[in-house]
Every structure is written in structure tokens, then in C-alpha cells.
Amino acid sequence: MKRVFLFLAINSIFIAQVQADWFIRGSQNNWAAEQMVDIGNNTMLANDVVFNTDGEMKFDRYGNWVESYGDNGNNIAVSTGTWDIEFYTDSHDWAILPSSTHNDTSDSATYHFRGTPNDWAEGSLLTQVDSSNDYQICIEFGSGDVNGTARFKIDKNGGWGGGSFPDADVSVAEGFALITVDSTTDSISSVTEGLDETCNSTISTTDFRNRTIYFVFLDRFSNGDTSNDNGNNASATSSIGSSGDIGEWKKYWGGDIQGLINKLDYLQNLGVTAIWVNPLNDNVDNSESAGAYHGYWGRDFYEVDEHLGSWDLVDELDAAMEARGMKLVLDFAPNHSSQNDKYEYGAIYKEGVFQADESSSLWFHQNGAISDCFDNDDNTTCGEEWSDSWAYQNKTLFNLTDFNHGVNSNSVSDLYLIEAAKKWLAHGVDAFRIDAIKHIEPNFINRFTAEMRAVNPDVYIFGEWMDAGASDAESMTFLSEERGSELLDFNLRDNIENVIADNISMTELNTHIESRPAAMGNREDWQTIFLDNHDATRTSVYLQTTGTVNRSRQGKGYSQAFANARQNLGMALVMTLPGIPTIYYGTEQNTTWFTANGDNEVGHDPYNREQIPSFSETSPAFTLIKSLANLRKTSSALAKGSYQQRWLNDDVLVFERQEGSDTVVVAVNKGSATSISVTSLGLADGTYTSLTGSDLVEISNGSASLHLDQNEVIVLHK
Numbered sequence: 246m247k248r249v250f251l252f253l254a255i256n257s258i259f260i261a262q263v264q265a266d267w268f269i270r271g272s273q274n275n276w277a278a279e280q281m282v283d284i285g286n287n288t289m290l291a292n293d294v295v296f297n298t299d300g301e302m303k304f305d306r307y308g309n310w311v312e313s314y315g316d317n318g319n320n321i322a323v324s325t326g327t328w329d330i331e332f333y334t335d336s337h338d339w340a341i342l343p344s345s346t347h348n349d350t351s352d353s354a355t356y357h358f359r360g361t362p363n364d365w366a367e368g369s370l371l372t373q374v375d376s377s378n379d380y381q382i383c384i385e386f387g388s389g390d391v392n393g394t395a396r397f398k399i400d401k402n403g404g405w406g407g408g409s410f411p412d413a414d415v416s417v418a419e420g421f422a423l424i425t426v427d428s429t430t431d432s433i434s435s436v437t438e439g440l441d442e443t444c445n446s447t448i449s450t451t452d453f454r455n456r457t458i459y460f461v462f463l464d465r466f467s468n469g470d471t472s473n474d475n476g477n478n479a480s481a482t483s484s485i486g487s488s489g490d491i492g493e494w495k496k497y498w499g500g501d502i503q504g505l506i507n508k509l510d511y512l513q514n515l516g517v518t519a520i521w522v523n524p525l526n527d528n529v530d531n532s533e534s535a536g537a538y539h540g541y542w543g544r545d546f547y548e549v550d551e552h553l554g555s556w557d558l559v560d561e562l563d564a565a566m567e568a569r570g571m572k573l574v575l576d577f578a579p580n581h582s583s584q585n586d587k588y589e590y591g592a593i594y595k596e597g598v599f600q601a602d603e604s605s606s607l608w609f610h611q612n613g614a615i616s617d618c619f620d621n622d623d624n625t626t627c628g629e630e631w632s633d634s635w636a637y638q639n640k641t642l643f644n645l646t647d648f649n650h651g652v653n654s655n656s657v658s659d660l661y662l663i664e665a666a667k668k669w670l671a672h673g674v675d676a677f678r679i680d681a682i683k684h685i686e687p688n689f690i691n692r693f694t695a696e697m698r699a700v701n702p703d704v705y706i707f708g709e710w711m712d713a714g715a716s717d718a719e720s721m722t723f724l725s726e727e728r729g730s731e732l733l734d735f736n737l738r739d740n741i742e743n744v745i746a747d748n749i750s751m752t753e754l755n756t757h758i759e760s761r762p763a764a765m766g767n768r769e770d771w772q773t774i775f776l777d778n779h780d781a782t783r784t785s786v787y788l789q790t791t792g793t794v795n796r797s798r799q800g801k802g803y804s805q806a807f808a809n810a811r812q813n814l815g816m817a818l819v820m821t822l823p824g825i826p827t828i829y830y831g832t833e834q835n836t837t838w839f840t841a842n843g844d845n846e847v848g849h850d851p852y853n854r855e856q857i858p859s860f861s862e863t864s865p866a867f868t869l870i871k872s873l874a875n876l877r878k879t880s881s882a883l884a885k886g887s888y889q890q891r892w893l894n895d896d897v898l899v900f901e902r903q904e905g906s907d908t909v910v911v912a913v914n915k916g917s918a919t920s921i922s923v924t925s926l927g928l929a930d931g932t933y934t935s936l937t938g939s940d941l942v943e944i945s946n947g948s949a950s951l952h953l954d955q956n957e958v959i960v961l962h963k
């Protein structure tokens with residue numbers, strides 16, 4: 246997509262009024278009426294006018310001497326030479342400029358847009374782009390004229406003088422289009438359709454829906470500064486990392502903000518346009534040998550944890566990301582501080598100053614833990630608290646000290662959290678992932694999101710509501726209440742994982758996908774979608790192990806190659822279905838770790854938080870994600886288009902995303918190799934190369950035949 250300049254919009258909006266109806270007449274052309282060109286700013290131009298001898302001339306408005314202008318009514322004297330002659334229609338003044346030195350855009354050829362939007366009239370000039378060879382115009386096309394649909398030609402120098410191109414009219418879809426002409430070849434180099442009224446892409450840089458998020462556990466990604474590895478408590482840092490036992494896995498390993506900065510090129514090459522970092526705020530120091538490497542044991546929400554870096558480094562990270570067009574997504578955990586029964590007893594600080602600990606009923610709930618049966622709610626039966634909203638909001642999640650959020654107005658802890666979040670916004674954070682949103686007083690979410698949007702109206706906010714999705718009524722009620730936060734779609738995740746694990750069919754997956762718009766109030770494309778995360782065994786492990794993984798599921802025992810292909814198929818769906826895709830760090834390398842944790846779950850917490858094994862940019866998973874992340878940057882169909890199933894059986898799903906004239910077709914097959922005929926596709930006739938492989942697909946009248954090997958993904962885009 247070429248960069249487009251806002252001023253071009255003027256050409257399109259006023260195009261119907263712009264008519265070249267001024268003529269130059271003089272001794273050089275035997276006083277014939279020669280049409281001048283409207284070059285904007287009330288200026289008409291006669292370009293390269295040759296006077297072989299000294300002569301004279303006048304300007305004639307209609308070419309019939311009814312209204313003409315000269316030098317106080319007399320002819321204007323012109324010396325021998327080649328001139329660019331300008332006439333100013335507002336002042337009726339003029340200028341005679343030597344062509345050789347008159348260095349404006351019209352010194353060379355002029356390119357007139359002529360087509361159905363302006364009834365094929367002359368005078369709507371393309372504008373030179375900077376000092377390049379490109380000329381552009383932004384124009385709105387209607388349905389066409391009596392002779393056919395919307396179309397145009399370019400008329401070089403006007404007058405249909407033989408310099409028009411191309412030979413046949415160019416057909417264009419209704420709506421705004423940006424036309425670019427290459428003046429070195431006098432040809433049309435591009436016609437970009439489906440744009441907004443300023444001929445910018447309908448993809449907005451502030452709309453998160455065209456972005457691809459990368460979720461990184463900083464401690465396990467890249468260590469850019471070994472001097473901070475021990476933080477304030479060396480016993481909580483492991484010197485042997487993954488080679489140690491589970492205790493070593495629950496310590497700090499050394500990754501930090503500087504390491505992320507060092508790897509931004511890698512993430513940019515992956516096509517990532519947003520990075521979700523696990524919480525950066527200061528976590529507990531006094532935790533014996535247990536490390537808060539994950540960031541979910543908050544201590545001081547106003548400071549950067551000493552293992553990760555400093556405010557200066559956050560600023561540096563933000564600047565480096567913004568320079569790459571990337572947005573920073575901060576994981577924020579406003580449900581709780583740290584453990585209420587050990588270490589620092591939930592103590593909370595503000596810029597280093599102690600505020601309160603778990604004993605403060607002003608700051609923290611005193612209701613016991615969810616499902617501990619010490620119930621302060623008369624209506625709750627012990628054991629049902631995970632589905633009782635009062636209990637799961639107002640009691641502690643495990644032993645994590647629960648902030649006492651106000652129902653109708655901000656509590657002291659609410660003010661603390663909101664002002665802390667604003668400090669992060671001031672340091673370049675562009676989006677928030679709200680940890681454990683299900684367990685927070687929902688009215689606080691309204692106040693929090695409103696306060697963030699008062700600072701930055703475009704801030705994107707999504708929450709972690711375990712098991713949220715179209716099949717979960719409580720979470721969908723939360724969405725329908727429009728509290729300002731979207732949700733991570735766990736149900737879609739589960740369905741995609743179940744498809745690639747052969748637990749459900751593509752037909753069942755499609756049924757779930759089609760249920761999302763109604764359940765989500767047509768906001769399905771605003772929800773955050775994902776395959777792997779830090780709270781489940783990685784799918785690559787689940788598909789390969791023969792052991793038991795999280796949720797007591799039996800591993801599938803697939804070969805590594807088969808499992809990788811299936812995980813990649815799942816990620817192709819994540820990258821193309823309605824929603825904002827999130828890549829959990831390492832998925833682009835199909836990373837695995839097969840150790841069982843203390844609950845005998847293979848590859849589950851903490852073994853799903855392994856050191857990223859490689860920064861290869863050529864792995865099949867990296868290559869596939871890269872292609873689709875790059876497509877998301879420009880495709881409004883993927884960002885916010887419709888979803889339409891085009892071919893379906895238990896193994897194969899073909900669907901189309903469409904927005905305006907932008908169309909993406911995705912085909913996946915988990916069964917044996919097959920050839921299918923697909924119809925009703927929105928892609929124009931032509932030969933397409935799959936963006937995720939080398940398949941060539943011929944589209945004719947909306948029909949195509951697709952050959953899909955097992956686990957193959959085909960993605961077609963105009």
C-alpha cells in the first residue's frame with residue numbers, strides 16, 4: 246500500500262465542480278481557443294507555450310470572447326520563448342514563467358482523470374507525489390453510467406490528444422479508490438479500491454483489529470542485562486534454569502526488558518504489531534526461594550520490577566516499538582496483590598512507600614477464599630462458589646490478597662490502581678490485558694476503562710475470564726453489559742484445539758464459529774483469540790505426549806511432524822478467524838517441554854513457560870504466522886470482515902472473510918488428501934498463489950477447485 250496524502254481528498258470531494266473552462270488565445274496559435282488546465286488554487290495553466298516571435302495574447306473564459314481578460318483590456322505582450330503561462334481566476338492576474346526554470350509539477354506532462362465520476366470531463370488532474378514519478382488521485386466511484394459500470398481512463402495532457410491510456414477503460418468497484426500513474430512509462434501502476442474518503446486504508450492504526458499480538462513471558466524470552474538477574478533477593482533466581490527441578494522452574498531465570506528490545510527485529514520480522522508483556526510492575530521481593538517471575542504477585546504497581554528494568558527502559562522499549570508501528574499491551578492484575586498467608590502478606594506500596602497489607606479491610610476483602618466454606622454470603626452453598634458471582638468476586642482467588650473494589654464508587658484501592666495504570670499509559674502503554682477480570686467487581690471495570698479512555702480514547706482493553714466465550718452465558722452477559730473490556734475467547738480456543746486433536750469435527754467447529762456473532766453482540770472481531778497461553782499445556786505437547794495433560798486429558802501421541810502441522814493449522818485459524826490473534830511466545834517455534842508437574846500434568850505450569858528454544862526465522866510455523874500477520878496489516882477483511890462458510894465436511898473447512906472489495910479465502914483440511922470444488926467465492930477471476938504454500942488456484946466465476954493435502958492450509962487474497 247502506498248502512502249497516501251490527505252490533501253488528495255480535496256480532488257475527490259469537489260471533483261464535480263472542477264471544470265477547465267478557460268482558454269488561452271494569442272498570436273502563437275492564430276488566436277484559436279486553447280483550453281487551459283486547472284492546477285488548483287484558482288490557477289489555470291497553459292504549459293510549454295511556444296512564441297517563435299514576440300507576440301501577444303489574452304485569456305478567454307468560454308472560448309467565445311464573451312468574457313476575456315488582458316492587460317487593462319488590451320492584449321498582453323509576450324516575448325519570444327517557451328513559457329508556462331498561469332492565469333488566476335480569482336484576481337484575473339497572470340504570470341508568464343520561463344518553462345525551463347519554472348519548476349512546478351506541471352512543467353512536465355499533466356495527467357487528467359476522465360471517467361464516470363466526472364462524466365469523462367477534462368480537468369481533474371492527478372497530483373505528483375512528492376518529487377517522484379508517481380501521480381495520484383483519490384476519487385469516489387458511483388455505480389457507473391448508462392454505458393456501463395464505474396470506469397475511467399487517464400488522458401495525458403488533455404484533449405484526448407492521443408496520449409490517453411490504457412486502451413480499454415479501467416473498471417473500478419464502487420467507493421473510493423486511489424489511482425497511481427507512473428509518469429516514466431505513462432501507465433497505471435495501481436488502482437487501490439475499498440478505501441475510506443481520504444483514500445487511506447479502511448484499516449486504522451488505532452483500531453486494534455488489524456493487529457497481531459505476541460504474548461511474551463519476559464523472564465523466559467531474552468536476557469539483555471545479567472546485572473539485574475538477582476533482583477532484591479538472590480535466592481529467588483535460578484542459576485541453572487530448565488536443567489533444574491520444578492523449584493528451579495519457579496524462580497527467575499533472567500529475561501528482561503532489554504532482552505525484548507534486543508529481539509524486536511525478530512518480532513517485527515514475524516509480522517507482530519503488538520506485544521503483550523506479562524506484568525512489568527514490581528512484584529514481591531521477600532518470597533524466599535519462590536520467584537514472582539510471572540509478575541502476578543504485585544507489590545508496587547507504580548514501579549518497574551527490578552529484575553526487568555526501569556522506567557527509562559520502558560520508555561526506550563515503547564519508543565523502539567512505536568518506531569516499528571508496534572503497540573505495547575500491558576498485563577495488569579488489579580484483582581489482587583500477593584499471598585495473604587506468607588512472604589509479604591499482600592503488602593502494597595506506592596513508589597516505594599508502604600500503603601497496606603492483607604490486614605486492612607479498607608484495602609482488601611476479608612471474606613476468606615473462594616470455596617473455602619467460610620462463607621459470608623448467606624445465599625451461597627459451600628462448593629458452588631465458583632459459579633456464585635458474589636463469592637468469586639469478593640473472596641480471594643486461592644490465597645491472593647483480594648483488592649476491596651468499590652461497587653458504586655472508587656475505593657481507596659481502586660484509586661491506587663487507576664492512577665497506577667495512568668502512569669503506565671504515560672510511559673507508552675497502548676492496551677491492557679486485565680488479569681482475572683471475572684473475579685473483579687464489574688462496576689470497577691466500567692470506571693477503570695472509562696478513566697483509561699479519558700487519557701487515550703483508542704486504548705484497547707481485554708480481560709481474562711476463564712472459560713469465556715460464546716458457550717459461556719455469564720461471560721457473554723458481561724460483554725453485553727458493555728463495561729469497556731473485551732474478553733479472551735477461551736471457547737473458540739478449546740474448539741480449535743479439539744479440532745486439531747480430532748476430538749471434534751470441522752462441522753462442529755464451524756457451528757461454534759457461527760454462534761459467536763449473536764452471543765457477542767456482533768463484537769466477535771474485537772475479542773482476543775488464541776491457541777496457547779501460560780495457563781494450559783501447550784497444544785504441541787498435548788498432541789505429542791502419551792501422558793496426561795492439564796484438565797485431566799489424555800495426550801494424543803501424534804508424531805512431532807504431525808503435531809507441528811496440526812498446531813500450525815490451528816494457528817492459521819487463529820490468524821484468520823474473526824478476532825484479534827495472540828501468539829503465545831514459542832508457538833512460532835512449535836516449542837515443547839514434556840516434564841510432568843506436581844499434579845502429574847505433562848507440560849503444564851510451570852513447564853509451559855520454558856525458555857524460548859530458538860529465534861529461527863525460517864521454521865514452518867514462523868513462516869506461516871509471518872505470512873498471515875503481514876496480511877492482517879492491510880486486509881480489512883481479516884480485521885473486521887464477515888465470515889461465510891463456503892465448503893464444509895467433518896475434515897475440511899473453507900471460509901471467506903469479506904469487507905468492501907477486500908476478500909480472503911481460507912481452506913484447511915485435517916483429513917486425508919482431497920480435491921474439492923468450491924463455488925460462490927467473492928474473489929475476482931484470476932490465478933492466485935496461496936499465501937501459506939505454493940498452491941496455484943484458478944478462480945473463474947467465483948468457482949475454484951482446491952487440492953488439499955492432509956493438514957494443508959490454503960489462504961487466497963487478491
Ligand SMILES: [Ca+2]
Pocket residue numbers: 468469470471472473474499500501552
Ligand atoms: Ca536479566
Ligand SMILES: [Ca+2]
Pocket residue numbers: 476477527528529530544550551552
Ligand atoms: Ca520486586
Ligand SMILES: [Ca+2]
Pocket residue numbers: 580637638639640647648684685686
Ligand atoms: Ca476479587
Ligand SMILES: [Ca+2]
Pocket residue numbers: 563567571572573673674675
Ligand atoms: Ca506505545
